[in-house]
Amino acid sequence: METVTLQDYKTSEKSWWCPGCGDFGVLAALQKTLVKLGIPPHRVAIVAGIGCSGKMGNYINSYNIHVVHGRTLPSALGVKLANRDLLVIAAGGDGDGFAIGMNHFVHAVRRNIGVKYIVMDNHIYGLTKGQNSPTSDHGQKVKAAPFGNVESPVRPLSLALTAGATYVAQGFSSNQAQLARLTEGAIAHPGFAFVNVLSPCVTYNKVNTYDFYKQMLHDLDEDPDYQPDSRGGAIAAVLEREELVTGLIYHDPRSVAYEDALPGFAEQPLAGRDITLGQEDFAELLASYR
Amino acid sequence: MPKSLAWMIGGDQGEGIDATGDVFGRVLSRLGYCIYGYRHFSSRIKGGHTNFTVRIAADRVLAPQANVEVLVALTQETIDRNGHLLLSGAPLLADSQLKPVLPDGCEARLVEIPLTQFVREVGAAVVRNMVAVGGSAALFGLPLDAFEAYAREKFERKGETVALQNVEALRRGHAFIEELGLRGRFSLPAPRPRERYLMTGNDSLALGALAAGCRIMAAYPITPATDIMENLAGLFPRFGGAVCQMEDELAAITLVIGANYAGARAMTATSGPGFSLMQEGIGLASMAEIPAVVVDTQRVGPSTGMPTKNEQSDLLAAVFGGHGEGQRIVIAPGTAVQAFEDGFEAFNLADRYQCPVIVLSDLALAQWLQSVENLPLGGHAIDRGAIVAQEELDRLTGEFERYRLTEDGISPRALPGMPKGQFLATGVEHASSGKVSEAPQNRISQMEKRSRKLDPLRARAGAIETSRMDDAEVAIVCFGSIVGAVDEAVELLRQEGVRAGRVQVRQLWPMPDIPLATALGGAAKVLVAEQNATGEMRQLMRIAGLEDDRYRSLVHFDGTLLTPGRVVAAVQELSVKEGV
Numbered sequence: 001m002e003t004v005t006l007q008d009y010k011t012s013e014k015s016w017w018c019p020g021c022g023d024f025g026v027l028a029a030l031q032k033t034l035v036k037l038g039i040p041p042h043r044v045a046i047v048a049g050i051g052c053s054g055k056m057g058n059y060i061n062s063y064n065i066h067v068v069h070g071r072t073l074p075s076a077l078g079v080k081l082a083n084r085d086l087l088v089i090a091a092g093g094d095g096d097g098f099a100i101g102m103n104h105f106v107h108a109v110r111r112n113i114g115v116k117y118i119v120m121d122n123h124i125y126g127l128t129k130g131q132n133s134p135t136s137d138h139g140q141k142v143k144a145a146p147f148g149n150v151e152s153p154v155r156p157l158s159l160a161l162t163a164g165a166t167y168v169a170q171g172f173s174s175n176q177a178q179l180a181r182l183t184e185g186a187i188a189h190p191g192f193a194f195v196n197v198l199s200p201c202v203t204y205n206k207v208n209t210y211d212f213y214k215q216m217l218h219d220l221d222e223d224p225d226y227q228p229d230s231r232g233g234a235i236a237a238v239l240e241r242e243e244l245v246t247g248l249i250y251h252d253p254r255s256v257a258y259e260d261a262l263p264g265f266a267e268q269p270l271a272g273r274d275i276t277l278g279q280e281d282f283a284e285l286l287a288s289y290r
Numbered sequence: 291m292p293k294s295l296a297w298m299i300g301g302d303q304g305e306g307i308d309a310t311g312d313v314f315g316r317v318l319s320r321l322g323y324c325i326y327g328y329r330h331f332s333s334r335i336k337g338g339h340t341n342f343t344v345r346i347a348a349d350r351v352l353a354p355q356a357n358v359e360v361l362v363a364l365t366q367e368t369i370d371r372n373g374h375l376l377l378s379g380a381p382l383l384a385d386s387q388l389k390p391v392l393p394d395g396c397e398a399r400l401v402e403i404p405l406t407q408f409v410r411e412v413g414a415a416v417v418r419n420m421v422a423v424g425g426s427a428a429l430f431g432l433p434l435d436a437f438e439a440y441a442r443e444k445f446e447r448k449g450e451t452v453a454l455q456n457v458e459a460l461r462r463g464h465a466f467i468e469e470l471g472l473r474g475r476f477s478l479p480a481p482r483p484r485e486r487y488l489m490t491g492n493d494s495l496a497l498g499a500l501a502a503g504c505r506i507m508a509a510y511p512i513t514p515a516t517d518i519m520e521n522l523a524g525l526f527p528r529f530g531g532a533v534c535q536m537e538d539e540l541a542a543i544t545l546v547i548g549a550n551y552a553g554a555r556a557m558t559a560t561s562g563p564g565f566s567l568m569q570e571g572i573g574l575a576s577m578a579e580i581p582a583v584v585v586d587t588q589r590v591g592p593s594t595g596m597p598t599k600n601e602q603s604d605l606l607a608a609v610f611g612g613h614g615e616g617q618r619i620v621i622a623p624g625t626a627v628q629a630f631e632d633g634f635e636a637f638n639l640a641d642r643y644q645c646p647v648i649v650l651s652d653l654a655l656a657q658w659l660q661s662v663e664n665l666p667l668g669g670h671a672i673d674r675g676a677i678v679a680q681e682e683l684d685r686l687t688g689e690f691e692r693y694r695l696t697e698d699g700i701s702p703r704a705l706p707g708m709p710k711g712q713f714l715a716t717g718v719e720h721a722s723s724g725k726v727s728e729a730p731q732n733r734i735s736q737m738e739k740r741s742r743k744l745d746p747l748r749a750r751a752g753a754i755e756t757s758r759m760d761d762a763e764v765a766i767v768c769f770g771s772i773v774g775a776v777d778e779a780v781e782l783l784r785q786e787g788v789r790a791g792r793v794q795v796r797q798l799w800p801m802p803d804i805p806l807a808t809a810l811g812g813a814a815k816v817l818v819a820e821q822n823a824t825g826e827m828r829q830l831m832r833i834a835g836l837e838d839d840r841y842r843s844l845v846h847f848d849g850t851l852l853t854p855g856r857v858v859a860a861v862q863e864l865s866v867k868e869g870v
Contacts, residue, residue, distance in 0.1 A: 076548060082556070269553075
């Protein structure tokens with residue numbers, strides 16, 4: 001194992017996040033986990049979306065690609081397929097992942113791509129100054145919905161579980177020790193690992209605050225009656241508590257990643273492989289057009 | 291003897307009309323003829339009229355012919371719709387079961403052939419089409435054994451009985467025409483046998499991409515681009531690559547960007563509607579300077595348009611689509627050989643210039659069969675462009691400057707996995723380090739850097755191709771698949787004493803203004819021919835300063851492929867009106 005320090009993962013960039021933002025906790029937990037696992041920064045690619053959470057890549061000294069709104073997961077799949085030796089992490093918010101990018105979330109889940117997806121879920125659009133997000137509560141009043149949100153929220157955990165996710169966890173940004181553990185589990189998981197993080201927006205969300213979560217969250221990791229090995233049990237647990245849970249919710253030990261299931265797909269990274277086509281192969285391919 | 295002959299088969303969709311056209315064309319190709327196989331079809335799976343025409347010549351043909359010499363009709367609708375394409379006395383082979391009737395004014399010779407009855411006698415595994423192919427072989431006086439050999443080869447894997455039944459079907463059809471005394475009713479010009487392949491532009495483009503080292507293809511199915519995905523899905527597993535059928539084109543383009551960022555060669559292929567969806571992603575590739583190859587096989591637009599008809603109306607969207615001012619390279623092949631070349635070269639351009647490269651194909655090129663000689667694998671070398679050396683990264687004391695301001699605007703990139711090369715690639719405006727910057731001076735430097743890197747392309751070798759231009763008084767400028775029709779028109783015009791020549795623009799952006807101005811310098815008239823309503827290429831030429839009182843437009847946008855006759859007529863009209 002190479003010696004990797006926290007310093008290796010720091011950048012010179014000053015954070016744009018508001019003081020007290022939940023995303024600091026997510027970043028810190030991720031950096032600590034990478035250091036603990038001894039993964040050098042050049043072996044990590046972070047694909048970030050648009051929004052406050054999308055700035056993640058600005059503050060961590062890995063390879064970073066900051067893409068268009070909502071498309072972190074297909075971009076991350078591209079990175080993984082090009083170089084499967086990389087640890088590929090997609091990071092985004094609830095708007096990026098469950099509004100504009102919802103489509104890709106469900107498909108990434110069912111493909112079981114070898115990407116770790118960390119969502120910083122603050123139940124609000126922060127960067128555009130406080131509109132309801134797809135995870136905002138029913139009735140939530142904001143400037144763009146002054147009479148209250150008439151829509152029901154997306155339930156990310158239930159959605160992932162029913163779509164066939166093989167690793168589902170939820171963390172809380174002020175419980176860094178647990179979040180680091182969940183992130184570590186995600187990294188070790190072959191296939192798509194989804195870590196939803198309840199990450200309060202201190203500026204625009206006056207409902208889903210640190211205090212709110214401290215009161216409401218039930219820690220399944222500490223629940224002796226809970227076993228994260230049954231999809232049905234997991235769905236029941238998150239439904240019962242309206243997703244106000246933390247911990248490892250579900251884990252399928254038989255998970256096979258998309259890139260391992262692709263027929264004939266190279267076991268070594270495509271980047272760096274000899275890509276010239278042999279004259280004999282070419283002649284054979286041409287012959288099929290006679 | 292005519293230079294070429296055309297054979298058409300028509301019926302309902304789902305009856306194997308395309309497959310039959312393919313068989314007829316392939317056997318003729320093996321016999322040494324040059325083939326152009328084109329079809330008429332609709333966006334439905336079964337039912338509705340469809341037809342396939344095989345144009346047969348001794349030399350290269352790449353355009354439809356106005357009339358057909360033989361029509362095989364499996365439905366009365368085929369006769370009603372296409373009977374007028376036959377000249378007086380030309381044979382119309384129709385299934386006698388149809389009780390076929392010629393439409394008013396059609397002077398074709400109706401030959402009723404008991405296709406259905408023969409099929410019933412020969413066996414269930416045979417379709418009427420094979421009997422008709424046998425009959426057609428007789429009409430053209432072609433050796434039946436070539437057809438039999440092909441049928442055996444094609445049906446071998448379905449078992450010996452099936453193969454034998456198909457051979458028997460061919461024989462029945464052949465014997466029937468022979469008994470009518472129609473064998474050799476048409477004689478074909480002497481063939482010039484060569485090593486030839488019969489393929490579509492989608493086929494050759496996919497091969498070009500494979501040869502260039504593309505190993506990831508992400509796409510969403512869409513007519514007429516899907517064959518590229520399907521071809522590569524069959525090929526890639528053998529070479530360690532993967533085709534990803536995505537949930538939409540937004541996912542396809544961003545997967546391609548991710549893969550190219552991480553050092554693989556990756557592409558997507560789509561048509562107009564999908565291309566519109568990709569515009570935001572293409573902008574990201576421009577801004578973050580990430581190579582990306584996007585094939586747009588154009589069809590009629592806007593919106594769903596006419597999905598199975600021809601048009602070249604995405605040109606301005608290819609060059610200027612999307613918000614902001616992003617840099618793109620747009621190239622347009624016109625033949626299957628060029629589709630191979632561009633399918634290969636697109637990856638070199640993308641890597642060298644670190645930007646999106648759009649390959650503008652079109653329906654006729656993408657889906658219609660043409661004879662190909664010598665796909666030149668040897669003529670191309672893979673060029674991955676500027677990638678920073680690991681030793682250079684190892685020597686760095688500070689951070690790697692991915693977007694360093696360089697004289698030619700191209701900054702070497704690091705690939706994820708290279709130690710000490712970490713950087714942020716972002717669609718946000720950034721400084722030379724990759725870090726976000728909104729400083730006015732930085733904005734100007736980075737915009738100028740991204741723009742100037744494409745300047746040398748204005749004079750790129752191969753950006754235009756000319757034919758018969760040495761003494762041309764009329765220059766016909768075109769791009770894409772209509773080059774075949776234009777070339778044929780040039781020959782027809784020359785037979786009539788009009789000194790015409792052709793200039794094909796293969797790189798549409800950056801517009802190769804310098805070579806174009808030179809090529810067009812001696813022409814008294816310049817006719818810009820394109821398959822769209824607003825003269826999109828002419829607009830681009832105007833922007834590049836290529837406009838004066840010699841320029842005229844020929845626009846064609848009814849969904850059919852431009853014919854040589856239409857081009858000839860347009861030039862003749864110029865001559866009459868303006869006295870060339």
